[in-house]
Amino acid sequence: MRKSDVFFIWIGVNLVLAGFALLHSHTAKTAGLKEIREQARIVKELNLTDLCLFTEARYTRHPSQADRHAPFQDHPMSLEHFPSGTMMGPPPMLRGN
Numbered sequence: 001m002r003k004s005d006v007f008f009i010w011i012g013v014n015l016v017l018a019g020f021a022l023l024h025s026h027t028a029k030t031a032g033l034k035e036i037r038e039q040a041r042i043v044k045e046l047n048l049t050d051l052c053l054f055t056e057a058r059y060t061r062h063p064s065q066a067d068r069h070a071p072f073q074d075h076p077m078s079l080e081h082f083p084s085g086t087m088m089g090p091p092p093m094l095r096g097n
Contacts, residue, residue, distance in 0.1 A: 042048075
């Protein structure tokens, strides 16, 4: 068996595996839509808040639930001690936009 035969067999096997991956993604997508719709219904029914972006401080977990003074709750002149607070600005409702 030549090296080119081994290469073409390898290419053929990978093409078959890629086809199975595409088939799986299509079937998983149609099955997942039902679950996504159910989760959306639950979120709407329970009036859940925004997505949790960071796990550190309460004002970075749910920006829409924060007030202007939440980062400075320990002391008015305290510095930001959570890294996520420097990566994310205040929500638009607090910026006056």
